[in-house]
Amino acid sequence: MYLYPIWIRLWHLFNAILFIILIITGLSMQYTDKQDYMLVVSFATAVKWHNIAAILLTINYIIFVIGNSATENGKYYRTSKKNFITDLGIQLKYYSWGIFKGEKHPFPVTENRKFNPLQKFSYVLAMYVAFPLLIISGLGLMFPETILNRVLGISGLLLTDILHITMGFFLSLFMLIHIYTCTLGARPSSLFKSMISGFHESDH
Amino acid sequence: MNFSAVKSLFLLCLFAFSNSLSASYKKAVILQDTGIFVSPYAEDNERCFTCHGQERYEYTNETLGRQVKALMCTERITKRKEFYDSNHKSFSCTDCHSSDYTTFPHPGELRMEMKYNCIDCHGGDETFSAFGFDEIDKEYQQSVHFKLEGEGFTCWGCHDPHTYKISIRNTENLKETILYDNAICLNCHSNFSHFQLLTDREEINVIEKHEWLPNQTSHFSSVRCIECHTTINDSILVAHLIVPKAEAVKKCNECHSKNSMLMASLYKFQSKEQRRDGFFNGIILNESYVIGANRNEYLNLLSLVIYGIVLVIIGVHIYFRMIRKETN
Numbered sequence: 001m002y003l004y005p006i007w008i009r010l011w012h013l014f015n016a017i018l019f020i021i022l023i024i025t026g027l028s029m030q031y032t033d034k035q036d037y038m039l040v041v042s043f044a045t046a047v048k049w050h051n052i053a054a055i056l057l058t059i060n061y062i063i064f065v066i067g068n069s070a071t072e073n074g075k076y077y078r079t080s081k082k083n084f085i086t087d088l089g090i091q092l093k094y095y096s097w098g099i100f101k102g103e104k105h106p107f108p109v110t111e112n113r114k115f116n117p118l119q120k121f122s123y124v125l126a127m128y129v130a131f132p133l134l135i136i137s138g139l140g141l142m143f144p145e146t147i148l149n150r151v152l153g154i155s156g157l158l159l160t161d162i163l164h165i166t167m168g169f170f171l172s173l174f175m176l177i178h179i180y181t182c183t184l185g186a187r188p189s190s191l192f193k194s195m196i197s198g199f200h201e202s203d204h
Numbered sequence: 205m206n207f208s209a210v211k212s213l214f215l216l217c218l219f220a221f222s223n224s225l226s227a228s229y230k231k232a233v234i235l236q237d238t239g240i241f242v243s244p245y246a247e248d249n250e251r252c253f254t255c256h257g258q259e260r261y262e263y264t265n266e267t268l269g270r271q272v273k274a275l276m277c278t279e280r281i282t283k284r285k286e287f288y289d290s291n292h293k294s295f296s297c298t299d300c301h302s303s304d305y306t307t308f309p310h311p312g313e314l315r316m317e318m319k320y321n322c323i324d325c326h327g328g329d330e331t332f333s334a335f336g337f338d339e340i341d342k343e344y345q346q347s348v349h350f351k352l353e354g355e356g357f358t359c360w361g362c363h364d365p366h367t368y369k370i371s372i373r374n375t376e377n378l379k380e381t382i383l384y385d386n387a388i389c390l391n392c393h394s395n396f397s398h399f400q401l402l403t404d405r406e407e408i409n410v411i412e413k414h415e416w417l418p419n420q421t422s423h424f425s426s427v428r429c430i431e432c433h434t435t436i437n438d439s440i441l442v443a444h445l446i447v448p449k450a451e452a453v454k455k456c457n458e459c460h461s462k463n464s465m466l467m468a469s470l471y472k473f474q475s476k477e478q479r480r481d482g483f484f485n486g487i488i489l490n491e492s493y494v495i496g497a498n499r500n501e502y503l504n505l506l507s508l509v510i511y512g513i514v515l516v517i518i519g520v521h522i523y524f525r526m527i528r529k530e531t532n
Contacts, residue, residue: 003344006213029495043456044494047418100524102532141495143423162503169507173514181520 003200011064020058023172054138057113063086076114077124087117109200126174130167137164241288244295252297257284282366290369322359336440343444355402362388372473382428389429426492436468460496
């Protein structure tokens with residue numbers, strides 16, 4: 001089943017590469033010390049590449065939002081209140097129990113349902129809540145003169161940075177779980193191949 | 205300045221001094237300009253401030269037989285408010301300057317009088333030991349500025365004795381202190397008319413020279429020039445060993461790191477009473493936020509715990525999937 005058009009695959013690829021650069025450079029800025037550690041790049045290099053990757057990621061995100069508005073892909077992110085919690089529970093139960101018992105997938109992938117309820121929920125949170133907050137706080141840090149000096153007696157820069165780091169942390173956690181859940185396809189490598197071919201391999 | 209110009213200046217001073225003000229007017233000026241501090245030498249000093257306290261002064265030109273208004277040379281002006289706000293506010297002008305200045309016109313040879321240096325009064329004095337003047341002098345003699353002494357550079361090049369006030373010890377607003385301290389450097393380094401008095405070098409464009417610095421505006425308003433351009437000395441509060449530009453700090457992580465050098469320079473005075481609330485270098489947070497230097501121990505630990513839990517869950521999930529695969 002052809003489910004992943006070329007623009008989605010390219011967007012996803014760039015998103016992944018840029019996000020990995022941002023995680024490495026972001027961690028480097030936070031933890032760079034006077035001696036060098038593995039995977040921690042120097043502060044000046046980290047700042048430069050973090051800024052470049054961040055601008056590209058922002059452009060990539062705008063493409064994602066426009067693409068979802070202009071194409072059919074947006075429908076996969078629309079969430080209905082009906083059975084929202086129940087469906088989340090069913091999916092969670094499947095991942096934590098049913099999958100080991102050989103049960104059938106409760107929400108198999110179809111042309112009208114690319115994501116299961118848990119995926120949909122986490123993707124909406126990641127792409128429409130965490131990402132905008134990450135980008136806005138990142139722009140604030142890139143142009144610190146735009147940030148309020150003090151908010152309730154606390155440094156505006158500190159609050160912006162904590163928001164940025166927190167969103168970055170949750171999105172890096174999301175990425176870790178996202179990569180693992182990609183091994184839960186028909187075969188552990190199926191979904192990774194789909195990212196290249198665009199075709200989804202059915203579970204059954 | 206040639207001799208005739210100097211002579212003219214003295215003549216102007218002569219006439220200005222002869223133009224006495226009424227006692228009530230003097231008092232009003234002092235009260236208006238000096239705030240709460242009233243100097244015991246206010247009246248004596250007013251003899252000088254009458255002409256040297258502002259840009260314009262008046263005197264009676266006896267040759268012309270009329271009052272003349274003239275502009276005071278900017279180098280000879282000391283604003284009353286600035287003087288009475290400064291460290292030396294309790295001084296009489298003649299504590300440092302010759303008492304012969306009380307005569308008018310000022311005798312010409314006074315132009316050549318030797319000026320006191322900081323160390324002439326403060327050196328080897330236990331009263332001022334907390335300020336480490338002797339150590340400051342030792343540092344100064346090793347600094348690049350000392351090499352300019354032959355060109356006329358002295359302590360006064362940075363610390364005008366008429367207006368200078370210690371800032372970092374008394375500050376309630378570090379940003380203002382940073383602005384005040386950086387203005388001292390920029391007075392020469394971004395003002396070519398002052399700069400060229402001491403060197404034949406070409407004009408420096410401070411902004412261009414620091415183009416490599418990300419978020420330049422934030423850096424310039426958040427740290428002092430001396431943070432990067434001096435060698436830190438643990439025994440004095442403000443480093444005075446200005447290093448050659450090639451030795452200036454250029455590595456970001458000298459400040460942006462857990463062992464931030466700012467704790468030994470800009471935040472040294474405050475860091476004696478280090479605030480511990482989960483933040484490394486938490487004292488910096490009082491005034492600013494330095495990425496890499498301010499790290500929250502609790503958030504760091506929490507993030508590691510969350511990551512650990514997720515990895516354990518993934519590990520367990522993989523394990524049961526493998527068991528399931530083997531069973532099938």
